[in-house]
Amino acid sequence: MNFQQITSPEDFKALAAEWNQLLAESQTDVPFLRYEYLQAWWQTRGGGEWPQADLALITARQDGQLKAIAPLFFTHNLDDQPALMLLGSIEISDYLDLIVRPQDLPEFVSGLLDYLGSDSAGAWEVLDWYNLPEESPTLPVLKTAAAARGLRFTQEKFRPALSVQLPGDFEQYLSGIDKKQRHEIRRKMRRANEYELPVRWYIVEDETTLDAEIDDFLDLMANDPEKDAFLTDVMYTQMRTSVHAAFKEGWLQLAFLEVDGKKACGYLNFDYNNRIWVYNSGLNFDYSEISPGWVLLGHLLQWANEHGRSEFDFMRGDEAYKYKFGGRDHPVLRVKISR
Secondary structure (H helix, E strand, O other): OEEEEEOOHHHHHOOHHHHHHHHHOOOOOOHHHOHHHHHHHHHHHHHHOOOOOEEOEEEEEEOOEEEEEEOEEEEEOOOOOEEEEEOOOOOOOOOOOOEEOHHHHHHHHHHHHHHHOOHHHOOOOEEEEEEEEOOOOHHHHHHHHHHHOOOEEEEEEEEOEEEEEOOOOHHHHHHOOOHHHHHHHHHHHHHHHOOOOOEEEEEOOOHHHHHHHHHHHHHHHOOOHHHHHHOOHHHHHHHHHHHHHHHHHOOEEEEEEEEOOEEEEEEEEEEEOOEEEEEEEEEOHHHHHHOHHHHHHHHHHHHHHHOOOOEEEEEEOOOHHHHHOOOEEOOEEEEEEEO
16 A cells, blocks of 8 residues: 555545545545534644644545545643644544454554654654544554554543434334333424424435525524523534535535424434434523423424334433433444554
């Protein structure tokens, strides 16, 4: 494999078509590794998370064909060490990894560590990689390759993440969760359906209304004081850019529950790779009596089952409702390799 470091935004953009084609065949095909998502992330440096950062993508080619990408950038990490980190780190991208076909992983990781050990790779002290899925094949291969080169490898659980496998039938899904929670979901959905004011839910499909729908969703998010603090001006830009990119590429699922024409709840999800990825949500607390979050989530789970999605991924965070809806743990990890 021939390795090359890419440091210019122009060269990053030139990879777009090859990038997504490779990702579709890679070991970890998640929305946070799509070219358009990471391009939006880089434009705002993660919504302002990394104001001082330099692009440091590493590509590997063989006979001109793109074989793998290490989507990296150079910065000082949270421990103030010169570090190479994964694009998307840390807060707003739930799953990250190397982009490589399974059969090419050992050769790529071995060559990558050799390349990063050369003078041309810059003065990093650590590879500090967050949000690798616990089941990622990268982890054991990286550990073995690091040990062979005398590099210090550490791995720790970073944050919990939960998901639920879908059987393709909503009633069958409900039968697989706790009996008490099953009755509670049914009761709340039924109560919303019988509410004195008209209640409806929908998924945004009209691009001409998308900007207004995004604004409404961000307003719902801002009703939560923690999310309001999170939504800085640059984060607003990041969110809007990411949503537009996902809509354009066909994997946005922006859904709302309305009560008498007023938005009571919204979910910003990705409908990607035959899974639903629950990215964020917002509530209007004026309608708490009908539990709009539970009701909309119930409708989205029913939709996902009816449309043949294999998994409903609640992603990072161990909020209680995720367990009540049948979520099971599969944490994401932090890996550090030190020279």
